[in-house]
Amino acid sequence: MHIPDGMLSAGVCxxxxxxxxxxxxxxxxxxxxxxEPARDIPKASLLTAAFFVASLVHIPVPPASVHPLLxxxxxxxxxYYAFPAILVALFLxxxxxxxxxxxxxxxxxxxxxxxxxxxxxxxRRFKNSEQSSISHSVLSFVTGSMGTALSVILxxxxxxxxxxxxxxxxxxxxxxYTGAAAHIPLVIIEGILTAFVLNYIRKVKPELLDTNF
Amino acid sequence: xxxxxxxxxxxxxxxxxxxxxxMAHGVVFEYHSSMxxxxxxxxxxxxxxxxxxxxxxxxxxxxxxxxxxxSDDEGKYFFTPDISKPGIWTIQxxxxxHGGTVNIEVGEESAVSSSSAYxxxxxxxxAIAVIWGLIGTALYFKKEKK
Numbered sequence: 001m002h003i004p005d006g007m008l009s010a011g012v013c014x015x016x017x018x019x020x021x022x023x024x025x026x027x028x029x030x031x032x033x034x035x036e037p038a039r040d041i042p043k044a045s046l047l048t049a050a051f052f053v054a055s056l057v058h059i060p061v062p063p064a065s066v067h068p069l070l071x072x073x074x075x076x077x078x079x080y081y082a083f084p085a086i087l088v089a090l091f092l093x094x095x096x097x098x099x100x101x102x103x104x105x106x107x108x109x110x111x112x113x114x115x116x117x118x119x120x121x122x123x124r125r126f127k128n129s130e131q132s133s134i135s136h137s138v139l140s141f142v143t144g145s146m147g148t149a150l151s152v153i154l155x156x157x158x159x160x161x162x163x164x165x166x167x168x169x170x171x172x173x174x175x176x177y178t179g180a181a182a183h184i185p186l187v188i189i190e191g192i193l194t195a196f197v198l199n200y201i202r203k204v205k206p207e208l209l210d211t212n213f
Numbered sequence: 214x215x216x217x218x219x220x221x222x223x224x225x226x227x228x229x230x231x232x233x234x235x236m237a238h239g240v241v242f243e244y245h246s247s248m249x250x251x252x253x254x255x256x257x258x259x260x261x262x263x264x265x266x267x268x269x270x271x272x273x274x275x276x277x278x279x280x281x282x283x284s285d286d287e288g289k290y291f292f293t294p295d296i297s298k299p300g301i302w303t304i305q306x307x308x309x310x311h312g313g314t315v316n317i318e319v320g321e322e323s324a325v326s327s328s329s330a331y332x333x334x335x336x337x338x339x340a341i342a343v344i345w346g347l348i349g350t351a352l353y354f355k356k357e358k359k
Contacts, residue, residue, distance in 0.1 A: 003310050003311075004311065004312065004313055005313075005314065006305055006312075006313070006314045007307060007310055007311075007312065038354055041350070041351070041354040042350075042351035042352070042354045042355045043351075045347045045348070045350040045351035045354070046347065046348065046351050048347050049343070049344045049347035049348065052340070052343055052344070052347070053340055053344065056336065056340060058258040064260070065256065065258050065260060092343050096339045096340075096343060097257070097331070097336065097339065098257075098313075098329070099257075155310065159309070159310040166268060166277075166278045166281065167266045167268060167281070167307060168266060171266060172266065172307070172308075172309070175264075175308050175309035176309045176310060178309065179309035179310070179311070
């Protein structure tokens with residue numbers, strides 16, 4: 001899911017950085033407008049660590065292998081902190097493990113961060129303290145699945161529309177669609193994982209899910 | 214005299230036959246040096262980057278592909294550079310938006326072998342270091358709040 005250096009043209013990479021700059025600026029502005037801007041930093045820091053190591057967990061889906069993204073989970077728990085947290089984790093993954101790249105950091109942040117923002121809005125819009133456990137589980141499952149599914153869709157759209165002229169476009173498209181299909185089990189796994197984690201937090205420490213905005 | 218002429222003719226025929234036989238078994242040798250790199254692409258979980266599209270860029274034209282091809286089932290690509298073009302050759306693997314770029318120096322100080330992979334221990338140490346930093350950040354801000 002991480003696009004490495006050299007796969008996209010300079011223009012696409014620049015556009016990715018532009019969108020990332022806008023999203024980060026918007027998130028920071030919203031954080032600063034909150035009641036206690038620094039209150040959620042510990043939570044954001046720990047979930048940045050979780051997102052960072054998630055890329056090392058390989059789930060074999062023959063013929064490929066996939067790794068959890070957790071962007072739906074981050075969106076649900078962190079709200080406006082999600083995008084900056086994902087950006088920091090992607091930067092660390094790129095410089096430490098070579099997952100993704102520096103030139104493609106912006107576009108990777110768009111692919112994984114924008115769905116997290118959408119998940120944050122949906123989870124907070126439909127969550128309420130009086131809803132049943134089943135209703136909350138369904139909402140959490142949808143949130144987690146949607147984060148991964150939207151990322152896969154963005155990943156495919158960007159790659160399909162910006163295939164370089166010097167490679168076999170048809171072969172690349174087939175490879176992209178095959179890779180995207182390999183993520184279908186992950187969409188379900190992420191939904192189950194997100195539902196489990198959010199339900200657990202709701203039972204033991206519900207204040208962690210409260211908004212600060 | 215006739216006897217001498219006959220002997221000379223016989224020797225001539227023998228020599229012609231002998232040289233003809235030698236020419237029929239002649240072998241000509243030529244040799245050229247050739248340098249081939251075996252470049253192996255693997256995902257970081259060890260799965261081969263099989264059937265990836267490979268694009269080679271020569272040092273004198275880094276924008277246009279010098280050659281294109283694909284990796285085999287084991288993720289291997291056999292790259293034979295044009296040694297008349299010394300410099301850094303760029304070989305890019307690509308499959309479904311994944312892949313990477315290898316730079317190989319060809320010339321007087323040609324690269325022999327190299328690997329960009331980290332060992333599991335290195336990966337673990339880096340992961341622990343980053344996690345520790347992020348946990349430290351969390352604890353710092355938690356303490357500040359109190």
